[in-house]
Amino acid sequence: MDRPRSFDGVEQLAVHLSEAGLDLQICQLSDGPMRGQLALRRLGPLRLMRLQLNRRLHVAGPKPADQQVLALDLTQSPGPSLTPLRAHGVAVGPDMLFGLDVRSDVHLSTPEVLDLGVILLQPSRLKRSSTDLGWADIEATGLASNCLAISPERHRRLRGFLLALLTSPVPPPEGLSRDLLPLVLEAMVQGSSCQASLLPAPTRLELVKQAQQWVREHPQEPITLDALCRQLHAGRRSLLQGFQEHLGMGPMAYIKLHRLHGIRRELLEAHPGAVSIGGLAVRWGFLNAGHFARDYRRLFGELPSQTLAGGG
Structure with missing residues (x-):
């Protein structure tokens, strides 16, 4: 083994x-x-x-x-x-x-x-x-x-x-x-x-998968809930219920997590001093530096600066 x-x-x-x-x-x-x-x-x-x-x-x-x-x-x-x-x-x-x-x-x-x-x-x-x-x-x-x-x-x-x-x-x-x-x-x-x-999977699962595919294909594109619904030709209620059923959160919360992961990958691959954390956050759609640092630390248990210092 x-x-x-x-x-x-x-x-x-x-x-x-x-x-x-x-x-x-x-x-x-x-x-x-x-x-x-x-x-x-x-x-x-x-x-x-x-x-x-x-x-x-x-x-x-x-x-x-x-x-x-x-x-x-x-x-x-x-x-x-x-x-x-x-x-x-x-x-x-x-x-x-x-x-x-x-x-x-x-x-x-x-x-x-x-x-x-x-x-x-x-x-x-x-x-x-x-x-x-x-x-x-x-x-x-x-x-x-x-x-x-x-x-x-x-x-x-x-x-x-x-x-x-x-x-x-x-x-x-x-x-x-x-x-x-x-x-x-x-x-x-x-x-x-x-x-x-055995009960079949709820039909809203396919809607969740379509939303996840859109997020993967547009990792940094700004989006609102209404705009995401239009992209998927879906109703707000169906999209919200689908994400809550399968991921325990709303679609916008999932998108934020997905983009925090994208920032973390870039920080891990970057050399300290070669990247601006603030600029990286803005590029991924986080316009409030304080809120971004808080959300990042809550999810990963460390500040973005700590990730950057340990990466490269």
């Missing part, structure tokens, strides 16, 4: 995920310094990952083209959360597998504290194992949806096995991949029979 990698901030997390083959855009949604750890382990044809962090995030981007993704909550005793884990707008319960649909991208909103397990493998390997076990139609059942609710007992067994593999101080035998895959497949087959009870 690679040595578990600690990270401070979404920029370091994005680099670690990119090295693991996941090219994702990450936005921190809750205030305070972000800390976390990423553990990776290769087990025969499987790649296993554990992500632990302490702040709410929004994560989006493509899934690896040649990999089947399966994710589950590794929290031992998950308690109630005001901001549940959401995948494509669906609230992911404590006994779910998600991320299965290879046709969809990653669109994940996390709770304040996350302990996430991810299994990656080639789809052909999953299909071959399914056929060997007598479930030749796994693509038509278990992979027909992005989220599957499974029994608490199956989830507990799968979670415990995955944690044991990820935390073992010595590399486990590659043959254990043959023990993990049947647990995954049994859970998928059992979960597919309960799929009718």
Whole structure:
């Protein structure tokens, strides 16, 4: 196993995920310094990952083209959360597998504290194992949806096995991949029979995705709520409700967070003395220096000058 990698901030997390083959855009949604750890382990044809962090995030981007993704909550005793884990707008319960649909991208909103397990493998390997076990139609059942609710007992067994593999101080035998895959497949087959009870994602999710796309394509362009509604051909109420449902905030608050991240990236890449913090803030749409410094410190736990001094 690679040595578990600690990270401070979404920029370091994005680099670690990119090295693991996941090219994702990450936005921190809750205030305070972000800390976390990423553990990776290769087990025969499987790649296993554990992500632990302490702040709410929004994560989006493509899934690896040649990999089947399966994710589950590794929290031992998950308690109630005001901001549940959401995948494509669906609230992911404590006994779910998600991320299965290879046709969809990653669109994940996390709770304040996350302990996430991810299994990656080639789809052909999953299909071959399914056929060997007598479930030749796994693509038509278990992979027909992005989220599957499974029994608490199956989830507990799968979670415990995955944690044991990820935390073992010595590399486990590659043959254990043959023990993990049947647990995954049994859970998928059992979960597919309960799929009718899973609520679909709210329709406003697509509106949120369109707004996020506009923000990515116009990172510094001034915008008001009414102007954003006109860009999206959407009503204020629908846009406000969509963002509140999926990100726990309004669209303008999300845009401000997104642009604070843009400033932070520039500060981390700049050399002290080579950039004006005030000028950079104005370019990103922050006209009040005091309010900008306050918002920046609240989100990242440090002043812009401290970020600049530690960057370059």
